Amino acid sequence: MRNALFLFLVVVIPFSTGYAQLEDAGVFSIIGFSDQHLQYTSYPEGVTIDLGALGTTPNLMRRFGDHLYVVHSGDYATGAGSELWYVSFEEIVAAHAEYRTIQWNILSFENYSNPWDVFVQSDTIYVSLTGSGQIMSFYRPTGELLATLDGFAAPEGMQWVDSNLLVAESNWGDGNEVARVASDLSSIVERVTVGANPQYFGIDDSNNYHVLCSGRSWGTDPVAGCIYRFDSSFSSSEVLTMEGNPGEIAVMEYTPMGVTKVVLGDEYAVSAPQVCAYIPQTLVMDDSVPEGLNGGWALAGGSDGIFIGSSLTNSLQYYSFSWSSYETIHTFDGAVSDLLYYEGFEVDVRETDDAMVSGFVLTPSWPNPFNAITNLQYTVPMNSRVTIALYNQLGRSVQSLVRGNVNAGTHTVVIDASSLASGTYFVVANLGDEQRSQTITLVK
16 A cells, blocks of 8 residues: 555635634534535534535544544545545634635545544554555654554454554454554554444443444344443453444443443434433443434534434434433534534634625526536625535436635636536525526537
């Protein structure tokens, strides 16, 4: 494998007029489908800001120290886009305040490497690559490749124990081992058998390690998920068998009574993903969780409750750990892929001046009718997030023309319809709550 590349990516940050102070606590979210964005929502205010595009394959966020890490799994069809992005929270705040772009540090991997998880110890970044069966380490300040260790069966989640790295080997659903790896990636020290399809780790207040084993919900031999608990010496272990196939450990929460709860997301359920919880000290399920609590893989633990990114309603929900109070904080315009709770994030939210949106203009395209190529011009009165798409007569989007943040002024878009059939199409442009549209005719 070639060395990872250390690059800087320019990500546009939207801004507009007016100010509202956003600080203390909130949730970072990965939002969207093929064109995903990083957003931040304050809690409890529910004010949301868009922090720019993340590309097409981001699927997991981690926080280590003062840095945010975003794992890009890569396209499983083409293998492209296997990357790790990371940036300091200070840089995010500064870029937003100074009306400039975020400078992301990017580690790029070979196609089909498929990064799964990231773990940072001191200044060393560890990345598990399920596609290539490797663990790689890098020096965080420079992105220099330090070491590579092969021989893993689809490694996924990672954790640190006694100067060693723990690696869950899922083997694409058929694995049942956790590997203890030397910190310099010189060797696999030992392997320990756990439950089927191990994925993520948690640590309780007694320094016991909890392995989330998702099991299998497919094939002729389905296996229920479980929690496999062992101490740091691997000398003792216990198992909690679960209903369904849990997909993520979100948080271990210390209640005033000294009881810890772990909230789990059921990623592989046939029906809507469910949220459940258990008490780590006793390995007993928490039966006080409301039935039908959905959300699944997008979970984040807050100071006194759990944030759930609903996969059904594209909304950010919040439940207290007592499960007695519930609220919807924000509804997004796309699917919620992952959540990350963070306290102490201070940034000015520049609010849209509705009076200025009236200057949003979509000029008729030329030529029209056209053969393959036509030009479209639009004007925005301020630096804004704009989406423009081309729809067919069935109302289906056939081409994304603009999706992102643009500067104030007049812009031209070239519509290349050479791959489309002759007929009538609709151009739909959106800025905030304002929408403009026009009809164009393709003649071949």
